[in-house]
Amino acid sequence: MAAAVAQNSAPVQKKQEAEKTESLWKDVWYSLRQNIPAMVSLGVITLLALVAIVTFVAPQILPYDPYQQDLSASFQGPSAAHWFGTDQQGRDIFCRVLIGSQISLTVGLLSVAISLTIGVALGALAGYKGGVLDTVIMRVMDMMLAIPSILLAIAFMAALGRGIDKAIIAIGFVSIPEYARIVRSQVLSVKQSDYVAAARVIGDSDALIIFRHVLPNVMPSIIVRATLGISSAILDAAALGFLGLGVQPPAAEWGDMLGRGRNYIFAAPHAMIFPGLAITVTVLAFNLLGDGIRDAFDPKSRNR
Template identity: 90%
Template sequence: MIDMAEATLQANEPQKQAQPDPESAPKQAEKTESLWKDVWYSLRQNIPAMVSLFVILLLAIVAIVTYFWPQVLPYDPYAQDLSASFQPPSAAHWFGTDQQGRDIFSRVLIGSQISLTVGLLSVAISLVIGVVLGAVAGYKGGIVDTIIMRIMDMMLAIPSILLAIAFMAALGRGIDKAIIAIGFVSIPEYARIVRSQVLAVKQSDYVAAARVIGDSDAVIIFKHVLPNVMPSIIVRATLGISSAILDAAALGFLGLGVQPPAAEWGDMLGRGRNYIFAAPYAMIFPGLAITITVLAFNLLGDGIRDAFDPKARKR
């Protein structure tokens, strides 16, 4: 009787072992939560990154406030007064006035709307398309990988600003065209980064287990593979915003970006260069706005990269 009971228990043991551990999901969630806590703690120790985050948040607040409540600006950024042209910085006009008598300080503040909009939306376009193409190329491999990556290589062979100028010439001028052009030329960078990460991740045991249980390729890519390459995507996207803002300023400087009377830092810089000796402040302050914004996103991107690096967290 005892032997029969033992045999029954032994027969049931494999079934018990085959059942999924109900505590595995909470443990995985705790592990993920712990990772993000460690990343945030490491980022807080990085003073340049936190200062950059503060600057970016301040710019975002300025852009939002001036968009919904433009009356907070000291002057109308589009009002022309030729009798007040090229006034130097003073208590009345902190950054001086331009050739048409418009207050440069007000125009620099409202220019944050265009720069941040172009940076965020263009990165969103390149991020979505580049991530999908890179994930498909890395996971599928073979002829699919070859075709996608050769197209990306051809785009990378042309300097991004020249490619953006070509797109602007074909599409026309305007903020929407600038967003499309800058977003499109940045696709190869995201595609290559995601592809290299996917090539390493797709050989993992959890991907093989997902294939065994019958998950489709789309489910494996978006549910199992991409979440594990997210740190690299976040870092590249943060740095990509600074590149997009710089490209938008370059297009504006060349007269191919946002058109007057819109206040855009690159356009202000390009128009102020004609008066560099008579009124250098017409160039200095828009140039400083571009420099500070781009530097802030670059330093924040470097800080996020170090925060995701376990070796850097241990230092």
């Protein structure tokens, strides 16, 4: 009898869920549009993404070859010819900053994709299954969180070697515990819902329940954390580049440019200033956008 009632009510509940979800996203987008800092940040991020795509597809549009050395033009200050000046090897810093957006955004997006995929899977399993599996997974996550992420990333880079692919793996791996803990805490509350109980009664498998009913309801927290995680990943990549553990020269990466320019901070401060500004603006944009998305998902903020 209970199974028959659950089967009859399941389509109604699914329809109500779909309508509620559609209404939620409309409210979130409306609230986000009212947040001026978040929308400006979204515009900055969109511009950076366009710059990265265009310079990757058609690098010839740049006024200078970002890898072409000209020692006779080293350490020229900002001018009409070189907007951001030149570095110690005479390369145009403006072009190198633009090219560097490719590496920073790639590291940010791919490392977050790695940590998001693994962290969400582990957190969902731990929260939904509970018991010994939950204990084992979360104790491993706690041990990883006990070590500062940048130190753990440096340890991985020391073991894996230098390179953009190694940096993506290292940064992605050290961020897994954050996503796992967030998803687990959300799943623990969602799995007690009536629609999850109804799905169990009608015989849905655990995997189907997790992907169809549980994860869509924890998606807001995941989206907010992923947006903020991209800024953290970009900052970690810059830190690794600054320490000489990131990309291989002569690749243009903001952290590496910042690290090399620090030796000439008094003779040619522009060699540090502009890569540093690129990092600051990008990280700030992702942080403000993440804060805006978090506020948009908060009903109290939408009602203010």
